[in-house]
Amino acid sequence: MKLNVYGRLVQVLQREGGWQVFYLGNEGKKRAATDILIPPQLSEKEIPSYIADLCHEWAHPGNTEVKPV
Numbered sequence: 001m002k003l004n005v006y007g008r009l010v011q012v013l014q015r016e017g018g019w020q021v022f023y024l025g026n027e028g029k030k031r032a033a034t035d036i037l038i039p040p041q042l043s044e045k046e047i048p049s050y051i052a053d054l055c056h057e058w059a060h061p062g063n064t065e066v067k068p069v
Contacts, residue, residue: 003048005055007063012038012047019047 002011002024009024010033018040021033042050052066 001044001047002069003051003066004063004069005051005066006058006060008055008058009069010036010051012051014044021051 002009011022011024011030013020013022019038019042021036021038022030023033024030036051036054038047038050048066048068055066
């Protein structure tokens with residue numbers, strides 16, 4: 001799933017043993033977001049609100065939501 005997290009694009013993939021998060025670049029590249037760890041027991045439905053809570057410091061006027069892309 002791809003998410004716009006307060007203006008930053010991330011992709012969350014389910015991998016063996018849990019979830020992996022990547023930062024997405026404008027040129028189509030991605031890099032591991034090692035600073036965003038998602039507990040493996042969370043469902044896909046719970047992830048956007050979890051990331052919103054975790055990354056709330058990124059919010060600023062004009063980018064106040066976490067939403068699917």
